[in-house]
Amino acid sequence: MNISKLAILANLPVSDDEAKNLDNQFQLTVDFINHLKEIKTNGVTETSQVTGKTNQFREDEITAGLTQDQALQNAPRTNKGFFVSKIKWE
Amino acid sequence: MGINDIKKIDSRIHAFISFNDNADKEKGFPVAVKDNFNTMGIQTSAASNILKGYIPPYDATVVRKLKEAGAVIVGKTNMDAFAHGSSTETSDFGPTSNPWNLDYLPGGSSGGSAAAVASGEVSVAIGSETAGSIRQPAAWCGIVGLKPTYGRVSRYGLISMASSTDSPGTLAATVADAAKIYRIIAGHDPLDASSSQQLLGRPEQVSLKNITIGIPKEYFRSESQKGINDKVMSAARVLEKLGAKIKKISLFDPKFAISVYTIVQRSEVSSNLSRFDGIRFGKTRDFFNQENKRRIMLGTYTLSAGYYDAYYKKAQQVRTIIIEDFARAFSNVNVIIGPTSPSTALKKGSSKDQPLFGELQDIFVEPSSLAGLPAINVPCGFINGLPVGMQIIGPQWSEEKLISVAQTYEENTDWHKNKPKLW
Numbered sequence: 001m002n003i004s005k006l007a008i009l010a011n012l013p014v015s016d017d018e019a020k021n022l023d024n025q026f027q028l029t030v031d032f033i034n035h036l037k038e039i040k041t042n043g044v045t046e047t048s049q050v051t052g053k054t055n056q057f058r059e060d061e062i063t064a065g066l067t068q069d070q071a072l073q074n075a076p077r078t079n080k081g082f083f084v085s086k087i088k089w090e
Numbered sequence: 091m092g093i094n095d096i097k098k099i100d101s102r103i104h105a106f107i108s109f110n111d112n113a114d115k116e117k118g119f120p121v122a123v124k125d126n127f128n129t130m131g132i133q134t135s136a137a138s139n140i141l142k143g144y145i146p147p148y149d150a151t152v153v154r155k156l157k158e159a160g161a162v163i164v165g166k167t168n169m170d171a172f173a174h175g176s177s178t179e180t181s182d183f184g185p186t187s188n189p190w191n192l193d194y195l196p197g198g199s200s201g202g203s204a205a206a207v208a209s210g211e212v213s214v215a216i217g218s219e220t221a222g223s224i225r226q227p228a229a230w231c232g233i234v235g236l237k238p239t240y241g242r243v244s245r246y247g248l249i250s251m252a253s254s255t256d257s258p259g260t261l262a263a264t265v266a267d268a269a270k271i272y273r274i275i276a277g278h279d280p281l282d283a284s285s286s287q288q289l290l291g292r293p294e295q296v297s298l299k300n301i302t303i304g305i306p307k308e309y310f311r312s313e314s315q316k317g318i319n320d321k322v323m324s325a326a327r328v329l330e331k332l333g334a335k336i337k338k339i340s341l342f343d344p345k346f347a348i349s350v351y352t353i354v355q356r357s358e359v360s361s362n363l364s365r366f367d368g369i370r371f372g373k374t375r376d377f378f379n380q381e382n383k384r385r386i387m388l389g390t391y392t393l394s395a396g397y398y399d400a401y402y403k404k405a406q407q408v409r410t411i412i413i414e415d416f417a418r419a420f421s422n423v424n425v426i427i428g429p430t431s432p433s434t435a436l437k438k439g440s441s442k443d444q445p446l447f448g449e450l451q452d453i454f455v456e457p458s459s460l461a462g463l464p465a466i467n468v469p470c471g472f473i474n475g476l477p478v479g480m481q482i483i484g485p486q487w488s489e490e491k492l493i494s495v496a497q498t499y500e501e502n503t504d505w506h507k508n509k510p511k512l513w
Binding site: 003006007009010011012013014018021022025026028029030032033035036037039041044045046047048049050051053055056058066070071073074075076077083084085 | 144145147148240241254280283284286345346348349350352353360364367368369370371372373375376378380383384386387388390391394400401403404405406407408409410411413443445446460461462486
């Protein structure tokens, strides 16, 4: 398992020491969960949710939401009513 | 009890992350709320440094309903950071102590709520359960913990862990109090598309003569701590003496539910925690703790191309088997009784560097959580001064039946009258 690659996929900063630790702990977890292979599941449908509900709809009417100030109030950086994020140039 | 008295007790146990210092001026009944429920104007941190200082601009539906019913929120309780644990010692703000023995853990992830009730700081508290996080701390702290059917209580404003099993619920000193708060917070919410339109049942007085209790042999394991099985069987016998029938049953081995839950939960966690980007709120992702990182990364792995079929899809298929197994059992019995936890509370430090600590502790609660079933923990004894909990599990939407059976047990025993001595 490539911890560094996983860290990139998960968008998580992981130091070299952390990566070593995580590698061992991962292996323990994966070794444990592998016993699910013993169970026959041919033809068994997956359960994604247990209430049997299907898509919920409502009328397409505007309802009250957060004000712009409320939405921005916890942002570390804002600019003229916008969130500020890092720009990635490709 | 005023805020200053609560703070005095809390200096011993650290059940709370923050207090509402205006609580004494507000009129109503006091409630403690786990710190993963958004409370407008009051810090909501999920016990994580990522959200330290985050002040929500809205109330979770559970919080709004409580306020409308006259509750006063006295403070936000400690928990495992982002609910990633069964001990409360992975909180970024320090552990909570079990009021029965301060060297021991209260359980988790709703450990702060459980300790706040057990210590007498409050008589009711709100918790959330993804798999065990209400029942297990209730068992370790010797109180009542009610986990409703998944979809019974709105998750709007609850910081998500595993969206397909997260269930808000109540912790209290008595069954009646847990039930009272449950009836306030339960019910359909249009703001939560997964919340059910199923009508709440009416409070009922169930005659135990109409109740068959299933005792699954797989939940009474020889590996459990000595004494746990006996205490819980004695509790079931109390109900038998009062008229219930006991039937031995066999359930799908819960050891497989550990793996199903490990995969499903971590997969959903990896998705849910991607929203913590440090742009709209909170700090950057390097503020996640080790447990958070472990879980996010394992979930990323089990959902990734080449591994999704072997892990996530497989786990959801085994989940179907677990659900069908319970349905089969409930065609022969009305409720299922077993230990909530394989041990009494463990010492502080027990969860350190144990990647599967929570999942192993929660072996007896994971199957019913994966199936979305309701369950209640009631105290049923002590071993070496630490509480033992019995769980009563029912079919979907059977909360009122569970409450009635639990209430009958409580009325005929004295365990709930014991209180820890903090000084």
